[in-house]
Amino acid sequence: MSEKAYRVLESHNFLQGVMYRYMLEGHAASEEGKLAWVTSGFPVEIPVAMDVGVSYPEQYGAIVGSEKVGPKLCGYAEELGYSQELCSYARASIGSVKYPEESPLEGLPAPQALLACNNICGTVLRWYDAISQMIGAPVFLVDTPPLEGEQLPHHIAYVRHGLDNLVSFLSEQFGTTLKEDKLREVTDLSTETIGVWTQCLEACKNKPSPLNCADRFLAMAPVVAIRGRDYTLEYYQTLLNEVKDRVANGLGAIRDEKVRLLWDNIPPWFRVFRIMGSLAKRGVVFPADTYTHAWTGSFKDEDRMDSIASMYSNVYLNKGLEAKIDKMCGLIKDYDLDGFVMFSVRSCKRYSLGQLVSKELVSERTGVPGVVIEGDMVDSRLQNDAQVETRLDALLEMLL
Amino acid sequence: MGIGLDLGSTTTKGVLVDKSGKVIAAHLIPTGAIASKAAETVLEELTKLSQLELGDVSTVSTGYGRTQVKFAHESITEITCHSVGAHNLNPGIKLLIDVGGQDSKVIRIGSNGRPTDFELNDKCSAGTGRFLEVMARVLEVSIDELGPLALKSKSPCPISSTCTVFAESEVIGRIGSGESPANIAAGVHQAMAAKISTLSRRVGIASPIGVTGGVARNPAFRNYLSAALNCDLWMPEEPQLTGALGAAILAIARASDTV
Numbered sequence: 262m263s264e265k266a267y268r269v270l271e272s273h274n275f276l277q278g279v280m281y282r283y284m285l286e287g288h289a290a291s292e293e294g295k296l297a298w299v300t301s302g303f304p305v306e307i308p309v310a311m312d313v314g315v316s317y318p319e320q321y322g323a324i325v326g327s328e329k330v331g332p333k334l335c336g337y338a339e340e341l342g343y344s345q346e347l348c349s350y351a352r353a354s355i356g357s358v359k360y361p362e363e364s365p366l367e368g369l370p371a372p373q374a375l376l377a378c379n380n381i382c383g384t385v386l387r388w389y390d391a392i393s394q395m396i397g398a399p400v401f402l403v404d405t406p407p408l409e410g411e412q413l414p415h416h417i418a419y420v421r422h423g424l425d426n427l428v429s430f431l432s433e434q435f436g437t438t439l440k441e442d443k444l445r446e447v448t449d450l451s452t453e454t455i456g457v458w459t460q461c462l463e464a465c466k467n468k469p470s471p472l473n474c475a476d477r478f479l480a481m482a483p484v485v486a487i488r489g490r491d492y493t494l495e496y497y498q499t500l501l502n503e504v505k506d507r508v509a510n511g512l513g514a515i516r517d518e519k520v521r522l523l524w525d526n527i528p529p530w531f532r533v534f535r536i537m538g539s540l541a542k543r544g545v546v547f548p549a550d551t552y553t554h555a556w557t558g559s560f561k562d563e564d565r566m567d568s569i570a571s572m573y574s575n576v577y578l579n580k581g582l583e584a585k586i587d588k589m590c591g592l593i594k595d596y597d598l599d600g601f602v603m604f605s606v607r608s609c610k611r612y613s614l615g616q617l618v619s620k621e622l623v624s625e626r627t628g629v630p631g632v633v634i635e636g637d638m639v640d641s642r643l644q645n646d647a648q649v650e651t652r653l654d655a656l657l658e659m660l661l
Numbered sequence: 662m663g664i665g666l667d668l669g670s671t672t673t674k675g676v677l678v679d680k681s682g683k684v685i686a687a688h689l690i691p692t693g694a695i696a697s698k699a700a701e702t703v704l705e706e707l708t709k710l711s712q713l714e715l716g717d718v719s720t721v722s723t724g725y726g727r728t729q730v731k732f733a734h735e736s737i738t739e740i741t742c743h744s745v746g747a748h749n750l751n752p753g754i755k756l757l758i759d760v761g762g763q764d765s766k767v768i769r770i771g772s773n774g775r776p777t778d779f780e781l782n783d784k785c786s787a788g789t790g791r792f793l794e795v796m797a798r799v800l801e802v803s804i805d806e807l808g809p810l811a812l813k814s815k816s817p818c819p820i821s822s823t824c825t826v827f828a829e830s831e832v833i834g835r836i837g838s839g840e841s842p843a844n845i846a847a848g849v850h851q852a853m854a855a856k857i858s859t860l861s862r863r864v865g866i867a868s869p870i871g872v873t874g875g876v877a878r879n880p881a882f883r884n885y886l887s888a889a890l891n892c893d894l895w896m897p898e899e900p901q902l903t904g905a906l907g908a909a910i911l912a913i914a915r916a917s918d919t920v
Binding site for chain 2: 617621624630632633635647648651652654655658659
């Protein structure tokens with residue numbers, strides 16, 4: 262009777278160690294003058310292969326959200342004149358640079374360069390410009406124009422040109438060079454890691470699902486932030502073993518799986534575990550979500566720089582609405598889901614734009630109901646729990 | 662028998678039905694500061710009105726305060742309860758628009774009386790009863806007088822703001838420029854109808870359409886909404902009690918399931 266609705270992953274301790282190491286390495290790189298901040302969809306294999314350390318402000322934003330200090334740090338950015346409409350990752354980041362002593366982990370280690378890629382949104386460039394103004398580190402943009410349909414050769418060539426410029430920028434900034442074999446080694450390791458991660462995701466097609474949304478939101482951190490490293494691969498192999506073990510023994514992420522749902526968008530970091538926990542008690546599991554499935558794909562054996570250009574142009578948020586709808590319908594079908602929850606994130610316009618239309622079309626094509634709930638990933642002032650609960654309860658009443 | 666209690670943001674409603682779903686007693690009071698207290702008061706009133714012992718009667722609570730009712734056997738969202746309540750009163754209704762004190766919702770009702778899709782207003786008070794209350798105060802009329810006042814208008818003046826606070830400033834501006842209260846009141850209703858009509862179109866228009874909730878009693882609102890949707894609207898005799906009625910019917914169903 263005292264058993265919790267939710268099963269905790271044993272590999273979680275390993276994950277904590279991995280994230281701790283990432284943080285220490287960031288500080289060490291910063292002290293050596295070799296740290297870059299990068300956006301979540303940045304072609305990070307290039308700086309990694311050039312021996313430049315990386316830290317992820319968006320991942321830090323998730324920490325700020327989880328620590329429930331979003332309103333405080335976002336408020337600091339607002340004091341500087343930034344609008345509450347601005348992305349809360351950006352506000353939290355600006356706030357933490359202004360007052361590191363007030364921030365979790367005393368802020369991210371100071372960078373010597375800011376590397377933005379606009380494949381996830383256009384805000385990242387202006388956000389890094391603002392940070393640059395505060396701390397003086399230069400900004401480099403990898404421009405990946407949004408894709409509608411197939412990527413044409415001239416599009417790859419354009420992005421590829423940007424990557425070549427990135428190599429020059431990093432060489433000049435950090436005094437390093439890019440070696441072909443090192444890039445191959447790092448991208449191979451990324452491909453292998455992403456492959457193991459993808460197997461963990463796909464294992465959730467099983468009933469009961471071995472992982473819930475919240476498990477994946479935590480487990481995704483290394484595949485986003487620590488690419489091209491052997492210890493990252495080791496972590497995912499451990500996770501995969503645990504997942505396989507659960508599947509073999511018929512153990513689900515939650516104890517009594519009744520309803521399987523899809524989650525769309527970044528989660529409300531300050532509330533996600535409470536929401537998932539209370540839904541788990543009612544037998545609701547999320548075997549798939551669009552967010553953690555965004556970090557999949559592989560580098561092909563062709564010219565590596567072209568392959569990087571192609572992979573990072575084709576990320577989920579850089580494609581049109583049709584591709585997003587197809588992805589959602591595909592996940593609902595492949596994972597045999599009963600419904601979907603679309604989280605409309607006030608901060609993240611790029612991810613949330615078009616959700617009302619998508620909801621209608623996804624329901625029409627798959628025949629399962631969905632609901633849009635509103636809130637934010639970091640700034641809890643933008644979330645109304647009672648409204649979220651009513652909408653989720655109403656969806657479940659339609660399903661249970 | 663079954664009891665349905667709908668703890669709305671503004672009003673708490675209670676309905677007692679017999680096993681066939683016929684209403685035996687109904688009562689409503691302002692929710693006030695303590696939702697659980699309002700629920701107890703309504704239950705006492707239902708007891709007095711029916712002169713029955715209601716202690717063991719299956720009870721379902723709904724509305725924003727639904728989890729505050731400790732004596733309820735189950736809490737069910739107002740979306741499902743309104744859908745069931747409206748379907749019970751008029752099984753033909755395909756789309757239900759419920760406009761309450763602090764929220765508005767549009768529900769597509771399936772053939773079994775259960776919701777198949779729904780949308781609620783966002784975190785803004787535009788398109789809710791509160792919007793009309795604020796405007797009535799500015800125009801110095803009671804909330805019950807606001808609708809009839811608007812119906813006197815020959816030429817509604819446009820109110821472009823959808824935010825309650827900004828719309829209030831806009832109305833004050835209109836008063837300052839000498840616009841008649843009737844025309845302003847009509848503009849206010851028109852703005853509100855436009856907002857609700859947009860919400861309805863998100864779910865998809867399917868007639869016949871029903872309107873419920875406290876705001877449904879306002880004739881000017883019904884007129885402008887009907888015009889905006891280009892469709893006649895059905896309203897139950899007691900539009901505010903629809904959710905509580907649905908909850909009471911679900912309470913009977915619940916009791917027969919568990920016996």
